[in-house]
Amino acid sequence: xxxxxxxxxxxxxxxxxxxxxxxxxxxxxxxxxxxxxxxxxxxxxxxxxxxxxxxxxxxxxxxxxxxxxxxxxxxxxxxxxxxxxxxxxxxxxxxxxxxxxxxxxxxxxxxxxxxxxxxxxxxxxxxxxxxxxxxxxxxxxxxxxxxxxxxxxxxxxxxxxxxxxxxxxxxxxxxxxxxxxxxxxxxxxxxxxxxxxxxxxxxxxxxxxxxxxxxxxxxxxxxxxxxxxxxxxxxxxxxxxxxxxxxxxxxxxxxxxxxxxxxxxxxxxxxxxxxxxxxxxxxxxxxxxxxxxxxxxxxxxxxxxxxxxxxxxxxxxxxxxxxxxxxxxxxxxxxxxxxxxxxxxxxxxxxxxxxxxxxxxxxxxxxxxxxxxxxxxxxxxxxxxxxxxxxxxxxxxxxxxxxxxxxxxxxxxxxxxxxxxxxxxxxxxxxxxxxxxxxxxxxxxxxxxxxxxxxxxxxxxxxxxxxxxxxxxxxxxxxxxxxxxxxxxxxxxxxxxxxxxxxxxxxxxxxxxxxxxxxxxx
Amino acid sequence: xxxxxxxxxxxxxxxxxxxxxxxxxxxxxxxxxxxxxxxxxxxxxxxxxxxxxxxxxxxxxxxxxxxxxxxxxxxxxxxxxxxxxxxxxxxxxxxxxxxxxxxxxxxxxxxxxxxxxxxxxxxxxxxxxxxxxxxxxxxxxxxxxxxxxxxxxxxxxxxxxxxxxxxxxxxxxxxxxxxxxxxxxxxxxxxxxxxxxxxxxxxxxxxxxxxxxxxxxxxxxxxxxxxxxxxxxxxxxxxxxxxxxxxxxxxxxxxxxxxxxxxxxxxxxx
Numbered sequence: 001x002x003x004x005x006x007x008x009x010x011x012x013x014x015x016x017x018x019x020x021x022x023x024x025x026x027x028x029x030x031x032x033x034x035x036x037x038x039x040x041x042x043x044x045x046x047x048x049x050x051x052x053x054x055x056x057x058x059x060x061x062x063x064x065x066x067x068x069x070x071x072x073x074x075x076x077x078x079x080x081x082x083x084x085x086x087x088x089x090x091x092x093x094x095x096x097x098x099x100x101x102x103x104x105x106x107x108x109x110x111x112x113x114x115x116x117x118x119x120x121x122x123x124x125x126x127x128x129x130x131x132x133x134x135x136x137x138x139x140x141x142x143x144x145x146x147x148x149x150x151x152x153x154x155x156x157x158x159x160x161x162x163x164x165x166x167x168x169x170x171x172x173x174x175x176x177x178x179x180x181x182x183x184x185x186x187x188x189x190x191x192x193x194x195x196x197x198x199x200x201x202x203x204x205x206x207x208x209x210x211x212x213x214x215x216x217x218x219x220x221x222x223x224x225x226x227x228x229x230x231x232x233x234x235x236x237x238x239x240x241x242x243x244x245x246x247x248x249x250x251x252x253x254x255x256x257x258x259x260x261x262x263x264x265x266x267x268x269x270x271x272x273x274x275x276x277x278x279x280x281x282x283x284x285x286x287x288x289x290x291x292x293x294x295x296x297x298x299x300x301x302x303x304x305x306x307x308x309x310x311x312x313x314x315x316x317x318x319x320x321x322x323x324x325x326x327x328x329x330x331x332x333x334x335x336x337x338x339x340x341x342x343x344x345x346x347x348x349x350x351x352x353x354x355x356x357x358x359x360x361x362x363x364x365x366x367x368x369x370x371x372x373x374x375x376x377x378x379x380x381x382x383x384x385x386x387x388x389x390x391x392x393x394x395x396x397x398x399x400x401x402x403x404x405x406x407x408x409x410x411x412x413x414x415x416x417x418x419x420x421x422x423x424x425x426x427x428x429x430x431x432x433x434x435x436x437x438x439x440x441x442x443x444x445x446x447x448x449x450x451x452x453x454x455x456x457x458x459x460x461x462x463x464x465x466x467x468x469x470x471x472x473x474x475x476x477x478x479x480x481x482x483x484x485x486x487x488x489x490x491x492x493x494x495x496x497x498x499x500x501x502x503x504x505x506x507x508x509x510x511x512x513x514x515x516x517x518x519x520x521x522x
Numbered sequence: 523x524x525x526x527x528x529x530x531x532x533x534x535x536x537x538x539x540x541x542x543x544x545x546x547x548x549x550x551x552x553x554x555x556x557x558x559x560x561x562x563x564x565x566x567x568x569x570x571x572x573x574x575x576x577x578x579x580x581x582x583x584x585x586x587x588x589x590x591x592x593x594x595x596x597x598x599x600x601x602x603x604x605x606x607x608x609x610x611x612x613x614x615x616x617x618x619x620x621x622x623x624x625x626x627x628x629x630x631x632x633x634x635x636x637x638x639x640x641x642x643x644x645x646x647x648x649x650x651x652x653x654x655x656x657x658x659x660x661x662x663x664x665x666x667x668x669x670x671x672x673x674x675x676x677x678x679x680x681x682x683x684x685x686x687x688x689x690x691x692x693x694x695x696x697x698x699x700x701x702x703x704x705x706x707x708x709x710x711x712x713x714x715x716x717x718x719x720x721x722x723x724x725x726x727x728x729x730x731x732x733x734x735x736x737x738x739x740x741x742x743x744x745x746x747x748x749x750x751x752x753x754x755x756x757x758x759x760x761x762x763x764x765x766x767x768x769x770x771x772x773x774x775x776x777x778x779x780x781x782x783x784x785x786x787x788x789x790x791x792x
Contacts (some may be wrong), residue, residue, distance in 0.1 A: 362688035
């Protein structure tokens with residue numbers, strides 16, 4: 001049994017974790033749920049003894065089967081931790097690429113754990129590693145054993161990480177966002193695997209995630225963290241059905257369940273061709289191998305095949321599919337950012353805009369918010385003299401857009417580094433919409449955000465869509481987000497559009513095996 | 523200065539700034555006034571040891587070393603600044619174009635910089651000098667040629683890094699013109715990296731100029747430069763050690779001051 005009693009962890013003056021009490025019963029899976037910065041990872045790293053040297057435990061202690069692992073005022077007992085780490089407790093990290101050594105074959109990395117903690121012959125170690133690989137559902141284990149991390153897919157790497165974590169049958173497994181970097185389909189397989197391991201090995205698990213839905217599916221109990229404190233603990237169903245804290249309720253509501261958006265005016269979608277803002281016919285998109293260099297190969301690689309679809313004026317078309325299925329390539333082709341195409345694209349908006357996934361890289365860091373909002377107008381004025389504006393008009397339009405995206409005027413002179421992720425995404429949306437384009441492509445606009453932020457940004461995008469009569473091509477891997485946003489949905493798999501149709505219809509009656517799989521797994 | 527640029531003062535910056543400011547003050551003062559004429563010889567005062575009249579002594583022609591160092595600092599700083607200005611300017615232009623557009627121009631300019639990098643820099647400067655002849659102007663040109671490749675490479679790699687950034691893709695989508703993307707959208711973002719390399723380049727230019735003057739292919743006598751003074755002093759190291767002391771200290775002072783300043787700026791941005 002693991003007990004964390006009144007734990008406070010401070011970095012200098014700031015307390016990242018404040019008086020946290022957690023208890024893990026043998027064999028249970030406890031979920032720790034919270035937004036980024038809530039202290040959930042710091043708690044886990046402190047428990048594992050992996051927290052950086054700058055952190056100090058200022059109050060409380062950590063107990064592992066009545067042995068005090070760490071305590072306030074006591075320097076870290078490195079020898080004690082070495083005995084426990086790996087052998088009795090182990091950790092699964094979020095990013096399997098960076099937590100595996102890229103220069104070692106994965107088999108050897110897993111074997112290393114055995115070599116350090118068990119006295120076994122070489123053949124025995126190898127056999128146990130191969131067994132562990134089989135147990136975590138890897139196929140062709142001999143080949144995986146001799147592979148380097150970069151030769152494996154994300155899902156396979158995460159399985160290797162899990163094999164490494166469970167090979168010694170530790171009493172405690174800490175999983176820190178183990179599926180966040182993975183696709184939905186792989187995500188589900190990993191969750192299944194963790195549950196299977198838990199029931200077979202009877203380990204105690206601490207499952208850390210920002211996704212309440214995910215926690216619901218695997219955890220028996222959930223602790224909700226906010227600003228370094230545990231605000232609520234209880235059995236999973238109780239947390240979901242009768243949440244005591246307002247914050248927990250907000251988290252639950254923010255989960256994009258299949259709530260249909262409420263739109264004031266239903267568009268009368270006419271079959272008339274003139275009402276299409278975008279028409280794509282038999283589109284093939286290619287990539288040249290080796291990039292743009294003079295010595296780049298001439299070989300082309302087809303990433304989108306025979307795409308044919310329309311977007312009507314005022315319509316939101318949702319595009320769903322796993323990463324690597326060609327969603328982004330398709331959008332880049334529509335925006336003429338990739339000219340290696342065949343087929344026809346007719347776009348009735350001369351300057352379609354795009355909202356990017358990562359709010360941290362889509363705003364120029366040296367410019368102010370005001371400058372960023374005015375720049376599209378300046379550029380448009382130069383391209384199209386009839387739409388040239390005076391400096392004062394641009395200023396007014398920028399302030400107007402700032403209000404529209406729900407931000408105060410005082411942000412006008414700030415730089416992106418002074419904004420949160422959600423605020424950046426608001427500015428990003430404002431920048432895309434300020435020229436009033438009639439078509440906007442949104443590439444995973446909410447995937448990098450916390451759940452509460454996700455809901456707000458989706459609401460904002462719907463409001464603006466209504467106000468400005470926009471059409472969106474809304475791309476996401478999250479079927480719930482797509483359901484909430486779209487009038488029609490389009491499903492892509494390996495560069496092909498496998499299904500396209502009315503949202504309700506597709507959800508109720510999916511025509512393709514692949515669509516059924518996507519729906520079932522979300 | 524822009525707000526994000528100055529985060530907090532640090533010791534490196536303060537000490538470096540003071541040392542550099544003193545050097546520049548001395549250089550500027552030397553243009554208008556020196557205690558003695560830098561070329562006035564005096565046979566009676568040959569190799570005078572440091573005294574109140576001549577704080578750093580006199581040289582083999584009886585010239586006041588303090589006055590010559592004041593002038594020498596000015597010459598050296600002026601030459602180094604111009605070298606960095608010219609090679610940095612060319613570096614930004616060539617680096618921006620090759621980095622952003624790539625293609626044939628990129629290959630040609632990169633192979634050219636490879637060729638320049640293939641020679642030891644002093645040897646290359648020597649070759650240029652032997653073609654152009656000696657003199658202040660030609661020292662600047664030859665050093666600028668030697669220094670261009672490193673600037674081109676730094677700017678180019680930054681432009682390559684940023685040309686596919688989301689915010690640059692987005693600027694292209696808005697229809698922002700190419701020139702504006704290069705110099706308004708991207709350039710301010712590489713300024714911090716570029717600034718540090720300018721600082722390092724400035725130090726290297728001081729050392730290279732001193733080295734060339736030391737070898738006798740730099741600024742010609744009777745103009746005073748720090749390197750030439752050091753080279754002259756070498757022969758009298760045993761009989762008149764103060765001769766080498768002042769110019770040597772001046773070089774150390776300027777280079778150290780600038781190194782600290784650039785380190786300070788780098789830390790402020792980190």
